[in-house]
Amino acid sequence: MGGPMVRPPGFGFRMLLERTDDETLRRLISPSARELLAAIEPGILSGDRLRQFIRESRTSRDYLADPVAREVLIGALPHQKAVELCSSLGIANYPDPYLALRQATIRAGSRAEELLLTFFGASGERAERHAGNHVAQAAAQYPLFPHQRTAARKVRSGLENPPRRLVLHMPTGGGKTRTTMNVIAEHLREHEPTVVLWLAYSGELLEQAASEFVKAWSSLGNREVDICRFWGNTLDDPLRIRDGIVVAGLGKLHAWSRRHQNGLPTIADRTTLTVMDEAHQAIAATYADMLDVLATKRRDAKLLGLTATPGRTWSDIIEDVRLADFFGKKKVGLEIEGFDNPVTYLIESGYLARPTFRTLNVRPGFELSEEDLDSLVTDADISPEILSRLAGDQARNLKIIAEAELLLRNHRRVILFTATVGQAELMAAVLKARGYQAEAVTGATREYERRSILQRYVSAAPAAMAICNFGVLTTGFDAPGTSAALIARPTRSLVLFSQMVGRAIRGPLAGGNDKAEVVTVIDPQLPGFGDVAEAFGNWEDVWQRQ
Known part of the structure; x- marks a missing residue:
């Protein structure tokens, strides 16, 4: 007759999500994402869809490296497993193992962090340091x-x-x-x-x-x-x-x-x-x-x-x-x-796709101050403060999400340019929750994650996919298969605007498409841009060709 069942050490991340109630799990999602999702589809963040959303939004390693998320997850452990984790980390568990774990110092890259990740089965998710210039x-x-x-x-x-x-x-x-x-x-x-x-x-x-x-x-x-x-x-x-x-x-x-x-x-x-x-x-x-x-x-x-x-x-x-x-x-x-x-030559020769330009007129739920309006006149570009307020405007975000979903129904690869890092992450999270393949790529994205995302994006997989981008226009972000761009990052820089447009209009000779669609979010109080061919043809009379 067999002896008593011995449970293996540690506690899998997926198992932890399954035993944790919805209300607790929702604390792992940013308030802005919760509010926007609730406005789009009430009840979306519950049950299996909630757990799937959490698994797909971030890696288990990312959750455990985040002190706030880590505290939520540790609090959901069974008491016996909390004691076991204390033992693994070499910290006293008396009188309260949960309190001891919350107060423990776990530094990035430390032995304690590796033990923590191993306990939750997340050690295989390689954390690569930013490689710099290779x-x-x-x-x-x-x-x-x-x-x-x-x-x-x-x-x-x-x-x-x-x-x-x-x-x-x-x-x-x-x-x-x-x-x-x-x-x-x-x-x-x-x-x-x-x-x-x-x-x-x-x-x-x-x-x-x-x-x-x-x-x-x-x-x-x-x-x-x-x-x-x-x-x-x-x-x-x-x-x-x-x-x-x-x-x-x-x-x-x-x-x-x-x-x-x-x-x-x-x-x-x-x-x-x-x-x-x-x-x-x-x-x-x-x-x-x-x-x-x-x-x-x-x-x-x-x-x-x-x-x-x-x-x-x-x-x-x-x-x-x-x-x-x-x-x-x-x-x-x-x-x-x-x-x-x-x-015209670049399009007809196949270097550029033939673009269709549309505008999405969105009035944000706030008015610019006199100081804001002055900065639009004096500053070289739109200030980070204005961009941040636009990124957090729910009415604007709802329209951007609706437009992104429309593009994803008509294009296989879509790039959404956002006003801030947080908005890129928010847009990707909401699109995922709505059933689309979407990832955020920003300057803060780890190098190995960026490579993995882009490998999926440039693959021949038929499922539509969106990349929500902020601040990344490097050659490492080259994705010629993109056939649609949604520009929700206002700018006074024609060069920066052109760079964003350029990500969607690679022609067949450059590995791209015959046609492309570019949608620019126009905020009535902010400057916008028109057709790139029209813009290119201006001011010829004050220059001498070489």
Whole structure:
């Protein structure tokens, strides 16, 4: 006759969810997600659907690494298992094992954390640290299409002649960044040692530039060079770079130059090529003097502006003439024989999908203050504070979810661009609860998770899938199969807007689709953008082609 049944050590995460009541489990879901889901489908967060939603929203490892979620889960353990976990962690369980576990210090990466994960059967979910720049993993080839090679040759030639300034004007999807990286690589090969300085306003565009350079140089480079990421909260020192590239935020570099009196002249002494993304910002009062120092300190210094449309404004011809004058009225664009508009050529040749543009008009449930309205006039882009309030507006989110579901019914791969990290996670969670495949990809997403998500996204699996994206426009997020984009991240940056549009309009020759759909959420109080082809064709009269 068998002896008493001995239960195995530990307590599986799925088993824990099954024995925990709905009310307790709902505490694992953010209040904003609970409210939005309740507004869409009352009762959705209960029973099996609730447990499935929790399992699919985050890994068990993520829940256990979160102190708040961990406390909820530990409180649901049977008493005997709470005592067992105390024993595993080597902490006293008297008089209350639950209290002892709540008060225990469990640091990320520690032995205690690994024991905790093992106890719940989550140790197999590998927690990979952010890998940084893996140059060895970058692509071995970095080719250009013929129209891009022609543009690159004209840029190199134009920068050799005074005033050694010009603008590269290529439409969304034309390969402006890739073309420029070829120019930079050749410049670095021909000048050793030297510094290339890449300037932009937004973190998304700066991260894209840094990542794209790593990919390009791994194929086109002839030596090891340094890269300095100088924006946001980074602590890197641009003065350490004597041979390589500095990718810098305009605001951060300007503020740094005011604190370090000799800093900017020192950088200018070493820099032979400055690249200004969003070239229209070059004549802003805050930055024009700084750029003049960079472009004139050395006789051989070159200044290259990048833009998807060569004007600074939508209506002020005087400002547009000032911008043209700043770059010596020199512009390199896509000149295709037989085509008046290069966008038409790119579409008809299969480089771009034929896009359909729609707008989704949404008035948020709040009014902008006078201070907010002033910031829209003075700031280079919409402030994080306004973006955060938009991201938390339930009425706006309900319309975005409805539109996302419509796109998912008509497209196999959809990208939703959100205003904040939290909104990306919220949108993905709600879409999952509604029965769709959806994941959030943000700058905070761990590298191995991002790879796993993108492998699913770029696969040939027929089920529709959405990626909810904030702040990730790098080559590591290349997904040419995307045929629809929902842009719920308002911006004044035409370059940033164009980059978002560009994720959905890859043509067949670029591994994409014949047609694409782009839906832009328009907030009546905020600026919006129209058709990319129309925007590209403006301001031609103040420039001279090279």
